Amino acid sequence: MFSRMLAYLVVFSGAWLFTSDVMADNLAKDTWYEIDSANFHIITNGEASSVRRLAEDLERYRAVALSLLGAKDDGAKLTIYAAADRESYAGLVGEDLSELTNGLFDTTAEGSYALVNLDGRTGERQLEAREFLFHEYTHFLSYNGTTTHYPYWYSEGFAEFMSTMTFGPGNTYDIGAIPGERAMTLLYTAPMPLQELLRATVYNTPDEEKGRVYASGWMLAHWIIMESGKAEEFKQFVKDYNNGADPVKALAKNLGMSIDEIEKVYNDQFREGRFQLARGKVPATFKSERPKLKVLESQEAVVELARFLVKSGYNPHGLHELVKYAEQDDVYTPELTAVRADAATREGDFDRAARLLAQVAPSDREEFWYQRAQAWLWLNREIGSMGGDRSKEMMKGARDKFVKLVNNQSDEAMNWYGLAITMQMLGYPKDQYVEMLEQAYLRAPRELHIAQWMAQELYDRKDAAYFAEVAQPLMLELTDEAEYNQMKNMLAELKPTLADNAKAESRIQGKASVKDKTSAAASGASKATP
Template sequence: MNADWYQVETPHFRIVTNGRPAMVKDLARDLERFRAATSQLLRVRGDQQRLTVFALANRSSYAGIVGEEQARQTGGMFNHTSYGSFALVNLERYRFMREHPAREFLFHEYTHFLTYGSSPVQFPFWYSEGFAEFFSTAEFPGDGSYMFGAIPVDRANSLIHDRPMPLEDLLRATPATVDKKQRLKVYAGGWMLTHWLIMSSDKGGKIGDYIDAYNRGADPVDALTNALDMPLEDLERAYLQQAEGRFPKGKGQLPDDYRPADPQPRPMSQQRAVAEIARYMVMSGRKSESLEELVQYARAEGANSHELTSVMAVAETGSGAFERAEEILATIPADLHGEFWYRSAEAWLWLRRELQKGTESDLKQMAAVRDKFVSLINDNDEVAAHWYGLAIAMQKLGHLRGEYLEMLEQAYLRAPREGEIAWWYAHELYLDRDAESFAFVARPLLMQTSGQEFREQLQSMLADLPADGAPPMRWAGDTLGGTFSKYRDHSAYKALALAFDYRGACALGYIYGSPDQDTANERALAECESQRVEFDVETPCRVYAEGDRVVGGADASGRRL
């Protein structure tokens, strides 16, 4: 990484590179043109966050971030985090691509960013990759138009020399069920089927129905055949014919108000570049050994900085080494304590340290944590992690549920695919008995959740609170949805009390057959409290339902359970 560094900024991209600045400037212009074209086709939100791209000049620079094994297997990667979205690319690997190194890769990944970045909706593996491949070959002839649909360079070999993956296998494939060779077939087959749907069939308008059914949990094959109103045999025939035919291109015009970007590469100090890369490594969960190697390199090459020091403190905080993190931060001069990076590192250190104390956390210190996150959000309200930290601090301080839920919602809107944020938010929507909003969050979350216990919890909640006006389904077991189902079976004076904290820890207690409602409430609270202690739930118990009427939801009071 001992090279000259530059940053190239446009309205929607920020590229940090040690490659040739003129080449990266052209790449930035192409990315802005690509965004302008796809914004018409994908209904892109105008306020979508900028994408940060680390464009590394060669394999050694790339391997320094992702490790040798990943560098051998990939030429780039993409990460959504609660601190933003990032793409990494090895420019050297793509130097033989038409027109511009790495262009197809970045167009592919930016399509993922546009479709996934601000929505929890899950796409089938074949369609997610096929759709991104379809747009990755966008071309700009220079007359204000754009073209798409050409065969991607990386797929040409598979399409020419390999037999297509059988259609049913393609539709059922997931990243976890295919090996490396099959993955290449998924990309090629996904591109072929997507190309046919968009360019050669009259079924393009049905894709949305298919995605909706898929996210409702329908069988992946039935979801597509039903949406397209085609038997599987007819669909497979059309799919296989694609491998033998020519592929038409689509064409469109850039928006009338589009103005070409003219970014100017600006020199960037090696210290700042190394600090930014280190921060990305921590936020994306890279191995600590890679970070240590980068820090050692920075020290040896004179690229160390106070900002890099703060990143090391963040890494120590994440591993639970709070004393070490505090010692590291203490080495940073006081006149830098107002820097955004320092304040963020300190806020998370203070929060994590207090959270470790559980119910014994210092409320005065927690109030200071809350104020630190408020200050960070006032300076930059795009960082989901800071909204999440604020929501946690507010819940710990006993703020009204509706108040901290507003902060949690802001975190979710900025990072809907962050598991911890989505898990907490889904449960809160469930407790509000907001069936449509809950399903919108919980269904995609279920699809990305692998642990059996977590899956059963979400499945029970979806069965108990179905969208579309369907009646609740019974669910056996001690899950949240199962407990609510059993509670509804009882009559007379009854009450349900619960406690639920930011970690997803939950305590429940319900009583039925009491002589009066006040007695039922008291007994339910006592039962909940015994569970709260046993399961180490950090929030206090509260009466959630009296009889079948919800009394303890932020927006659900008065609704029937």
């Protein structure tokens, strides 16, 4: 189906796609702040008091959004990198992406994060920053910890719909306003033809057309939510879409309208140009608390920025400039060395990574940042060796480090994933390493390589219902035609029954207790020596 050995490296290196000449050392010269609230961790070089107010509004927005979405509050905290201006934003994401975007969201096996350019495109800092952050956080709430997929038009259109939420007196909020930038797109380019919109994906839509998907998706989402009276029927459409139904036929079927009737409503809305607003109350359970503000020391800021550049891969060349700055301004730290080693491992330069880690003093080698960098170096280096050339001693060392990491940083999927790989390579029984793999999957169900491996293991043991739970949403992520067709055939072959589906749903709902159980299992992994 796919090469798991290749996937281990790809999960690191796949994001390293963008290059840029933006000088990231300029970022480190700014004053950076850390703003912490109950549910947000914000790193910013923007005006601290303004960003602090944004954090307060984000907490209020979160309370309303959870209520409107009926979403479960799992306590997951989102990290946001809030760049003060376009130059800072380009230093984080690269010149090309900074021209195309003002905000980004990514959910990965290393955690979810959002970025925002506080300046926006018009210079209306506070308003646009709020909209971008609300937009990106809507993605977080929609996708965090779930395998449900939404069509591209609705994912972005609904995030735009939510982004214009404003708060008024008496703890009220208004929703449904027209996003200014999307209105301009519609006026200058016209709505995207409905069937083209419904079938649009992030992969088949050219960059220059993506703004039309956002704008047209917002208009259609606004009608469905505010005027159609078919919000419940739309939920069934999402289920059908996730089960592989044609989006055009499924929307018509579930809304009980022909596609021509839906297109008429869609176009009439544009011609009339009037969109309803709704007002509500912030949930009474919400309690506003002042976010904590801290000025980051230069050493902390450099490491934070370097870690982001390596993790995201948007502007990898920026790491070199940060290192030069840290050395020249005497703010270089051992942790920065570990970040550089991590970058070298992701690039496949294992010798360089080993030389860098050797520079870290023994007194610092119990730190988690060192343990993580060394565990992944040892693992990836042994993956690159063939058969008998692999060092079992190194593999056992990597295993023990991953055990320590999962027992101290159990929310990070990558720690569980690394442990599963090392246990498999050391010859552990299948049920033991798959248990660790499941922990990675439950924490990062949208990470492609983790989900692919999980699906293969479930297929091999003929667990039809659980396999369908993993494979069906995975198919919406696969861009390789051969992999897609193979997954489709595997699904058709197993055909879970209704009873199987009920069992799988019960198992997935009970994932919290599974997490508790397997932490103890991970501790046992360090004692086994097959």
